Amino acid sequence: MITFENVTKIYQGGEQEVTALDNVNLQIEQGDIYGVIGFSGAGKSSLIRCVNLLERLTHGKVTVNNQDLLQLSPKELREAKRNIGMIFQHFNLLDSKTVFTNVAMPLILMKKPKEEVKNRVDELLDFVGLRDKADNYPDQLSGGQKQRVGIARALATQPSVLLCDEATSALDPQTTNAILNLLKKINQEYNITILIITHEMGVIREICDKVAVLEQGRIVESGSVFDVFARPKTAVARNFVRSVMHDDIPESVYQLIRAQEETNQIYRIVFFGESTGDPLLSQIAKRFHVEVNVLFGSITELQEIPFGNLIIQFKGEVKEINRVIMYINQQNVTIKEVLEDVG
Numbered sequence: 001m002i003t004f005e006n007v008t009k010i011y012q013g014g015e016q017e018v019t020a021l022d023n024v025n026l027q028i029e030q031g032d033i034y035g036v037i038g039f040s041g042a043g044k045s046s047l048i049r050c051v052n053l054l055e056r057l058t059h060g061k062v063t064v065n066n067q068d069l070l071q072l073s074p075k076e077l078r079e080a081k082r083n084i085g086m087i088f089q090h091f092n093l094l095d096s097k098t099v100f101t102n103v104a105m106p107l108i109l110m111k112k113p114k115e116e117v118k119n120r121v122d123e124l125l126d127f128v129g130l131r132d133k134a135d136n137y138p139d140q141l142s143g144g145q146k147q148r149v150g151i152a153r154a155l156a157t158q159p160s161v162l163l164c165d166e167a168t169s170a171l172d173p174q175t176t177n178a179i180l181n182l183l184k185k186i187n188q189e190y191n192i193t194i195l196i197i198t199h200e201m202g203v204i205r206e207i208c209d210k211v212a213v214l215e216q217g218r219i220v221e222s223g224s225v226f227d228v229f230a231r232p233k234t235a236v237a238r239n240f241v242r243s244v245m246h247d248d249i250p251e252s253v254y255q256l257i258r259a260q261e262e263t264n265q266i267y268r269i270v271f272f273g274e275s276t277g278d279p280l281l282s283q284i285a286k287r288f289h290v291e292v293n294v295l296f297g298s299i300t301e302l303q304e305i306p307f308g309n310l311i312i313q314f315k316g317e318v319k320e321i322n323r324v325i326m327y328i329n330q331q332n333v334t335i336k337e338v339l340e341d342v343g
């Protein structure tokens with residue numbers, strides 16, 4: 001478990017102060033895959049680096065498994081840090097050492113017996129699918145393979161927490177998916193809590209259970225990935241969701257929406273899970289005296305669960321349309337007027 005309590009990080013850059021984190025509160029439960037998303041400069045690196053004290057916070061408190069690292073003795077701190085693995089965008093491998101030695105390094109530093117080191121490294125290289133590369137050097141590996149080495153090294157000390165600092169940003173989409181699947185496997189098989197920072201909503205969609213949106217050092221929105229995708233509350237979260245949902249409404253539909261006089265007839269309906277398949281619209285057409293037009297529709301997958309998005313026009317009497325809206329609200333879907341995001 002990781003908690004951030006009123007965390008502020010201020011950098012003193014010459015004469016100017018930069019507030020990278022501004023009173024951040026966040027709770028990451030044991031076993032979560034928690035994503036923090038934000039644009040460049042939002043404070044993501046500062047946030048993740050405060051967890052293992054690569055950065056010192058200016059105010060507030062960060063705890064990992066109820067321990068405040070700042071309160072520990074040097075010896076206790078070394079032990080606590082072994083419990084926190086980290087992987088990096090640019091892998092941070094030792095180029096002059098083999099894959100085996102890179103993965104073994106944390107154990108060598110702990111002065112573990114040779115045989116124990118060998119067994120553990122072999123096991124880890126098997127786990128990440130690189131047993132045959134043990135004697136290779138990092139520059140003989142692809143980006144995805146380098147990140148696998150980084151992951152194996154991070155797991156060497158059997159941490160309960162894994163910090164991922166833009167771990168897939170330097171990789172192509174296919175390799176990104178393979179690495180994300182590996183992270184999912186680590187979470188499931190070892191029950192390791194994973195904190196990921198990223199600027200890519202695709203990463204959040206693929207593996208995170210929960211997400212926080214960081215903007216100018218503040219958490220502006222947080223919750224389950226489903227909730228944030230279905231009901232983003234802030235403009236920044238809406239933009240991130242749109243970047244992967246491919247649900248942009250065509251301009252021709254916008255024109256139709258802008259032109260209409262009755263303003264309460266066009267709605268966005270968001271479905272997810274099993275309700276995506278429900279014949280909701282045909283039920284509406286049967287039960288109510290309204291005409292139903294689908295103006296636009298898209299469907300995508302969120303963690304292998306279908307997530308649908310429809311723009312619907314209802315034609316009929318206002319009273320009847322209101323009954324339809326009430327009916328839809330009772331189903332497991334989200335409905336809202338489109339006009340507010342037409343701009």
Ligand SMILES: Nc1ncnc2c1ncn2[C@@H]1O[C@H](COP(=O)(O)OP(=O)(O)OP(=O)(O)O)[C@@H](O)[C@H]1O
Nearest residue numbers: 011013018020038039040041042043044045046047
């Ligand atoms: N060592 C530093 N000294 C001064 N300012 C810094 C330092 N590190 C970061 N900052 C500033 O703090 C703010 C947050 O930076 P941070 O790197 O945490 O953001 P980020 O979201 O990780 O961005 P990116 O995705 O570009 O890495 C930025 O305005 C940045 O310029």
